[in-house]
Amino acid sequence: MxxxxxxxxxxxxxxxxxxxxxxxxxxxxxxxxxxxxxxxxxxxxxxxxxxxxxxxxxxxxxxxxxxxxxxxxxxxxxxxxxxxxxxxxxxxxxxxxxxxxxxxxxxxxxxxxxxxxxxxxxxxxxxxxxxxxxxxxxxxxxxxxxxxxxxxxxxxxxxxxxxxxxxxxxxxxxxxxxxxxxxxxxxxxxxxxxxxxxxxxxxxxxxxxxxxxxxxxxxxxxxxxxxxxxxxxxxxxxDARQAMQEALAAPFTGDAAAAEERLDALLRDAVGLRMVADVPVGVFLSGGTDSSIVTALMQAQSARPVRSFSIGFSGSHHDEAPLAREVAAHLGCEHTELYVDGRDALAVVPELPRMFDEPFADASQVPTALVAKLARTGVTVALSGDGGDELFFGYSRYVRALRNWQMLRAVPAPLRALLARRAGGEGSRTGGLAVLFNEAGARGIGDVYRNRISRWRRPAAAVRGAHEPETFYSLAQPLHGAGTPADAMMLADFTTYLPDDLLCKVDRTSMAVGLEARAPLLDWRVAEFAWSLPLAFKYREGHSKYLLKQVLRRYVPDHMVDRPKRGFGAPVGDWLRGDLRAWAQALLDPARLAAEGVFVPESIQAPWQAFLGGQRKWHTHLWTVLMFQAWQEGWRQARADVAGQGGAGQGGALHPA
Structure with missing residues (x-):
């Protein structure tokens, strides 16, 4: 890289x-x-x-x-x-x-x-x-x-x-x-x-x-x-949308067993291609479906134990290390794990503006940075399981959005219009009926799904002089009427969330330590095959990633496959109420916000005070603002550094604070 x-x-x-x-x-x-x-x-x-x-x-x-x-x-x-x-x-x-x-x-x-x-x-x-x-x-x-x-x-x-x-x-x-x-x-x-x-x-x-x-x-x-x-x-x-439309127009015609065989062959080749390097190669292993199948296919094609790496969180429900350890032992990997506590994770936060020189607020950036640093101690290339959720219906939010869209379609249009007038703005983030009111005016599955993935619902109201641009998530029908609502949501995430959140996160954290990360599930041949499959091959009897899990069963026992999904997250709410509270308080100070002239201070203070008062979920609103504020400090220092170096050719690398 x-x-x-x-x-x-x-x-x-x-x-x-x-x-x-x-x-x-x-x-x-x-x-x-x-x-x-x-x-x-x-x-x-x-x-x-x-x-x-x-x-x-x-x-x-x-x-x-x-x-x-x-x-x-x-x-x-x-x-x-x-x-x-x-x-x-x-x-x-x-x-x-x-x-x-x-x-x-x-x-x-x-x-x-x-x-x-x-x-x-x-x-x-x-x-x-x-x-x-x-x-x-x-x-x-x-x-x-x-x-x-x-x-x-x-x-x-x-x-x-x-x-x-x-x-x-x-x-x-x-x-x-x-x-x-x-x-x-x-x-x-x-x-x-x-x-x-x-x-x-x-x-x-x-x-x-x-x-x-x-x-x-x-x-x-x-x-x-x-x-x-x-x-x-x-x-x-x-073009992903065109490729998906073409795949939907020529769907896979075999049964689930034939699809499983085809997917196994495609994934095996995709993994094998990404194992080619003149430097040591390893794998990020969380113990979930996606990273486990990549690890299994690597080990099946390697004459030596594959180097696998995982991070464990002491005393946290986010800890996946025992799952990874069990998979690695079964496959015969050379496994390395590192347990960290809140202090280790918080030590990464001041480094985020240097790693992400554009503001970025997916808090899983912290554990991702930790596992990348760990992997770099042993390898120069690491394979990851990114892409499985977007291709094989892996997110629970897909199920909730489909449920809400089906409910809304059954409501007469006049009543939906009446409900939409009661939309609660940012308050709908806390859940309950406010969510349905906020989605009542939806024109299609795209609008419902946009509400599910949004943090701020009215972000332009919080930024001075701003108008929110349209994105792929602004489309009521992301697939222009082709496919199913499930296909439309997966496409929206594939074109937007995947490259600009997940892959950005992996790129910046791995590159910060000189590590190359490769994602075999995102081989374009795998993607186009996945798009040709019916939803029943991805979601069956309340379980997601059906076909991926069937392939994984070829390599590990059933109890290592049939596990509930765990997000690779970070306890941001606990941090902001604890060790990061003073840091956040300083960045969100109303006088500071007013002097900087970017945010409307009252719009920021409302969720901050609600959060401090014990209301749930506001930490996701606040983390976006805090990541911008921390980035802005780094950007201002970077400009000052360039000015101090006298312009072109006067200094070495620029690393914002």
């Missing part, structure tokens, strides 16, 4: 040494993503600079160094990720006459682009990636991101210069990047706990969406951010 960064000036004005220094300074902020090697490439006449930080996984020799040029010199590439089927692509390219110096997937990717073009190449790639490709012949820059969005890529304008990178830290390092908070994007953080692509916490700054390519010419750079609507400018080479 690696980090990439770059810039493109609309009117080239830096000589080569200065441009190289600035690109290098931007790249150096990502040293944690790639501590093994660093490189830059610049063309001062074109005003383009590329930088790369390398975590060596395949071909540890200098032949894998980036930025890398194509053999004909046309392309320069910086790339973050892994192409798992690079060996097959290399064989096909060799048959066409291509010759290779090393055995890195980067060299294969460049040869494929030279042979077939970027989008045709990406359509053949099975992997996770974000990349920037400079075409010296056409003087164009293309940014691309993998199908699911496993690897991040930000871009925006620093003054009139295009800047881009794997994390916002790289963009911050440009002396002209002074883009303030985007209030509209902040409302999405309050509602969801994260900011989904293409939005970003900064003005004039965007995330590349999963499965998209952004092609830019010099005229685009000169026009600046105002000329671009990112959701329109980003062109899909793979």
């Amino acid at each position: 690696c980090g990439l960064a770059g810039l493109w000036l609309p009117n080239p004005c830096l000589h080569g040494e200065a441009l190289n220094a600035l690109a290098g300074a931007m790249g150096a902020t990502l040293h944690h993503r790639g501590p093994d090697d660093a490189g830059t490439w610049c063309d001062a006449q074109a005003g383009i600079g590329l930088a790369h930080q390398r975590l060596s996984i395949l071909d540890l020799s200098p032949l894998g160094h980036q930025p890398m040029a194509s053999n004909d010199g046309r392309y320069q590439l910086v790339y973050n990720g892994e192409i798992y089927n690079f060996a097959q692509l290399r064989a096909a390219l060799s048959a066409l006459g291509h010759r290779f110096r090393g055995h890195s997937d980067t060299e294969v990717l460049l040869a494929a682009i030279s042979e077939w073009g970027l989008e045709a190449t990406l359509a053949q790639c099975n992997g996770m990636f974000a990349l920037a490709l400079w075409d010296t012949r056409e003087q164009t820059l293309q940014l691309a991101r993998d199908r699911v969005g496993k690897k991040p890529l930000y871009y925006g304008w620093a003054g009139d210069t295009l800047v881009f990178g794997s994390e916002l830290k790289a963009l911050w390092r440009h002396p002209d990047f002074d883009n303030d908070v985007a209030p509209d994007a902040l409302t999405l953080l309050l509602r969801l706990g994260y900011i989904p692509a293409p939005y970003c916490i900064h003005r004039d700054t965007f995330k590349l969406m999963p499965g998209r390519v952004l092609r830019l010419q010099a005229a685009d750079i000169a026009a600046g951010a105002a000329a671009h609507r990112p959701e329109q400018a980003q062109r899909p080479f793979w």
